[in-house]
Amino acid sequence: MLIIITPPHTQPNEERIVNRLFESGLHLLHLRKPDADQDTLEHYIQAIRPCFRERVVLHDHFKLVEEYGLRGIHLKYNEARMFTERERFEHVSVSCHSFEEIDALPFEPNYVFLSPIFDSISKQEYPSAFNPEFLKENLQKRQVPVIALGGITGEKVTECRRLGFRGVALLGHAWEEPLETVARFTGILPDEVLSIAGFDQSSGAGVTADIKTFESCRVYGLGISSAITFQNQNTYLGTKWLTPEDIIRQCDVLFREFNPAYVKIGLIESFNTLEKIVKYLRATLPKVKIIWDPILKASAGFQFHDGENFEQLQDILRHIYLITPNTNELKTLFGNHPNTANLQALARTLHLNILWKGGHNDGALATDRLITPDNTYSFSVARAKHGKHGTGCVLSSAIASYLTLGYPLPDACRQGQHYVAGFIRSNDTNLGMHNRMENTTPEVDLYHVPLQYITDHKEGVSIPEQVEAVCKGGCRWVQLRMKEADREEIIRTGCVVKEICRRHGALFLVNDNVDIALELDADGVHLGKEDMNPLEARRILGYSKIIGGTCNTFEDVVDRFRQQVDYIGLGPFTYTTTKKRLSPILGLEGYQKIMDACRKEGIHLPVHAIGGIRENDIQPILNTGVTGIALSSLLKNNKDMARKTKDIIEQLKIKELPPPSG
Ligand SMILES: Cc1ncc(COP(=O)(O)OP(=O)(O)O)c(N)n1
Ligand SMILES: Cc1nc(C(=O)O)sc1CCOP(=O)(O)O
Numbered sequence: 166m167l168i169i170i171t172p173p174h175t176q177p178n179e180e181r182i183v184n185r186l187f188e189s190g191l192h193l194l195h196l197r198k199p200d201a202d203q204d205t206l207e208h209y210i211q212a213i214r215p216c217f218r219e220r221v222v223l224h225d226h227f228k229l230v231e232e233y234g235l236r237g238i239h240l241k242y243n244e245a246r247m248f249t250e251r252e253r254f255e256h257v258s259v260s261c262h263s264f265e266e267i268d269a270l271p272f273e274p275n276y277v278f279l280s281p282i283f284d285s286i287s288k289q290e291y292p293s294a295f296n297p298e299f300l301k302e303n304l305q306k307r308q309v310p311v312i313a314l315g316g317i318t319g320e321k322v323t324e325c326r327r328l329g330f331r332g333v334a335l336l337g338h339a340w341e342e343p344l345e346t347v348a349r350f351t352g353i354l355p356d357e358v359l360s361i362a363g364f365d366q367s368s369g370a371g372v373t374a375d376i377k378t379f380e381s382c383r384v385y386g387l388g389i390s391s392a393i394t395f396q397n398q399n400t401y402l403g404t405k406w407l408t409p410e411d412i413i414r415q416c417d418v419l420f421r422e423f424n425p426a427y428v429k430i431g432l433i434e435s436f437n438t439l440e441k442i443v444k445y446l447r448a449t450l451p452k453v454k455i456i457w458d459p460i461l462k463a464s465a466g467f468q469f470h471d472g473e474n475f476e477q478l479q480d481i482l483r484h485i486y487l488i489t490p491n492t493n494e495l496k497t498l499f500g501n502h503p504n505t506a507n508l509q510a511l512a513r514t515l516h517l518n519i520l521w522k523g524g525h526n527d528g529a530l531a532t533d534r535l536i537t538p539d540n541t542y543s544f545s546v547a548r549a550k551h552g553k554h555g556t557g558c559v560l561s562s563a564i565a566s567y568l569t570l571g572y573p574l575p576d577a578c579r580q581g582q583h584y585v586a587g588f589i590r591s592n593d594t595n596l597g598m599h600n601r602m603e604n605t606t607p608e609v610d611l612y613h614v615p616l617q618y619i620t621d622h623k624e625g626v627s628i629p630e631q632v633e634a635v636c637k638g639g640c641r642w643v644q645l646r647m648k649e650a651d652r653e654e655i656i657r658t659g660c661v662v663k664e665i666c667r668r669h670g671a672l673f674l675v676n677d678n679v680d681i682a683l684e685l686d687a688d689g690v691h692l693g694k695e696d697m698n699p700l701e702a703r704r705i706l707g708y709s710k711i712i713g714g715t716c717n718t719f720e721d722v723v724d725r726f727r728q729q730v731d732y733i734g735l736g737p738f739t740y741t742t743t744k745k746r747l748s749p750i751l752g753l754e755g756y757q758k759i760m761d762a763c764r765k766e767g768i769h770l771p772v773h774a775i776g777g778i779r780e781n782d783i784q785p786i787l788n789t790g791v792t793g794i795a796l797s798s799l800l801k802n803n804k805d806m807a808r809k810t811k812d813i814i815e816q817l818k819i820k821e822l823p824p825p826s827g
């Protein structure tokens with residue numbers, strides 16, 4: 166883990182540098198401003214791009230963690246001793262100054278900082294407190310990941326890794342020349358992760374696919390070949406196995422320079438070989454965590470581990486951290502049909518985590534289940550129409566990468582699933598590309614899609630017919646809103662509406678329901694105050710989807726802005742029968758007030774006015790500074806919906822839209 170701690174006093178352009186650090190692959194920033202009040206800290210956080218906020222750990226003002234969807238909190242040792250809210254935060258790290266302090270912590274933190282390891286750069290009076298032999302011996306004995314802090318420079322990073330630190334935290338070295346901060350960060354080799362797997366000439370699967378995944382997750386990829394396979398993405402001809410000794414020889418030379426915290430094992434000849442490799446790894450790298458992706462069958466056919474002793478496997482699994490089988494693999498590995506209860510019993514007995522992959526099951530959603538000895542989690546994405554060669558390899562490698570970067574296991578699995586979804590979507594062939602898109606905000610610039618059509622029931626005109634008409638008229642944003650319909654009907658209609666939207670290049674959003682948006686693989690979801698919290702929706706949908714939020718007051722706008730929405734539906738403008746239980750009417754005055762307050766507070770988001778809007782209202786509404794309008798009845802009630810849409814779009818074009826800023 167390569168962590169950067171912010172300087173105590175904010176540097177010129179610091180927020181901009183921080184965004185550049187994230188873009189360059191920084192995965193953990195400790196935001197530490199001991200003298201800053203909550204407002205100052207909040208402004209700092211607001212300047213961090215929403216998609217990077219989940220990489221921020223706070224040292225103070227912990228309330229902001231939940232409000233902004235940050236990673237978690239960091240405590241001083243004395244604070245940690247009294248701390249009783251471990252369950253409230255997914256991430257809690259602690260500063261310690263001795264191994265005795267680490268051992269005395271009353272809870273298990275995600276990691277600890279141990280300092281000062283070297284003479285401090287930022288605090289001259291703070292000399293090193295440890296000698297290398299003592300560190301090495303003690304670090305080996307501790308299970309909790311220990312991060313070196315104090316006097317860390319680029320050259321010291323390798324030394325820290327050799328001593329057995331799980332990572333380093335940079336402060337003085339990173340900030341003594343702020344113009345060089347990004348270069349100093351990128352100058353350091355990221356953490357390494359190792360794949361032991363077969364060589365596939367097409368590189369869709371196997372060790373080369375794993376290394377592509379590692380690199381694009383911004384960890385350094387190491388590879389060891391367990392076999393040369395003879396295959397391409399469609400055909401599997403055979404395997405030339407390397408002996409366990411050959412594999413161990415490759416490891417030996419690699420481990421002279423590297424000490425990976427996670428090793429992923431893929432294709433392996435037999436359980437005997439697996440056992441030998443696992444034992445060797447545990448003996449050579451005592452703290453290594455092993456992820457095994459049990460490949461029992463190649464996607465192009467070909468069976469592995471036929472006739473092996475599955476009893477023997479149980480013993481091996483006790484030394485493995487995570488396995489990632491699909492349903493068929495679980496059946497083969499453990500005999501009976503898998504269910505969460507029997508898998509959890511197994512997880513408890515073997516001290517094993519199991520990711521039960523659902524990618525090959527039926528249904529619109531691909532749901533992966535993570536079963537740990539203490540908990541179960543499930544993560545879903547829309548099932549892709551076409552599969553890809555090597556998705557299992559890519560998933561387990563992405564999870565290994567995110568674990569290496571410091572994500573807790575459930576988050577690493579969820580991130581891994583989003584990674585694979587992006588990999589599958591990357592093209593229409595059987596071979597995916599790894600240039601990830603899911604950590605970007607939507608490609609469409611919402612400021613320039615000023616009309617949103619909200620569907621509603623219309624006697625004699627089905628919802629697909631309505632959508633076809635408004636799209637013909639030039640509308641490029643549709644929200645499927647079917648308040649009276651059940652889930653099945655929404656899904657059935659949604660499939661048709663999505664196709665129409667795709668054909669016209671229009672955005673397709675779903676009202677209210679994140680699950681349905683996921684299942685339909687919609688472009689996003691619109692959430693009101695009574696719907697899911699947008700931060701939770703973001704965790705589920707990732708950053709490639711649009712999340713809109715309803716607001717009625719400036720306070721609502723501030724909340725939604727914190728919760729990372731991509732746009733706001735602000736209303737109602739006036740009375741409307743389309744929505745029941747309307748919030749107080751805003752009128753032009755209300756819009757003006759809220760939009761002025763947004764400008765004053767530096768809140769820049771696309772805002773769609775909504776609720777009872779008639780044609781004559783459009784220009785005055787736009788003059789208040791809103792960037793678009795959302796309409797239902799005005800379009801729906803017209804006999805010629807396409808014509809009306811075209812007219813409205815002409816009117817929206819007259820208005821010079823403000824450029825996106827912020
Ligand atoms: C663009 C837009 N703005 C506001 C709403 C209203 O959402 P919500 O408050 O959740 O009410 P319902 O639509 O669910 O009745 C919206 N749908 N779209
Ligand atoms: C869906 C919705 N939300 C509103 C809000 O104020 O949050 S008003 C509204 C109805 C919009 O339809 P029409 O254009 O027919 O009034």
Ligand SMILES: [Mg+2]
Pocket residue numbers: 676677691692693694696
């Ligand atoms: Mg709603």
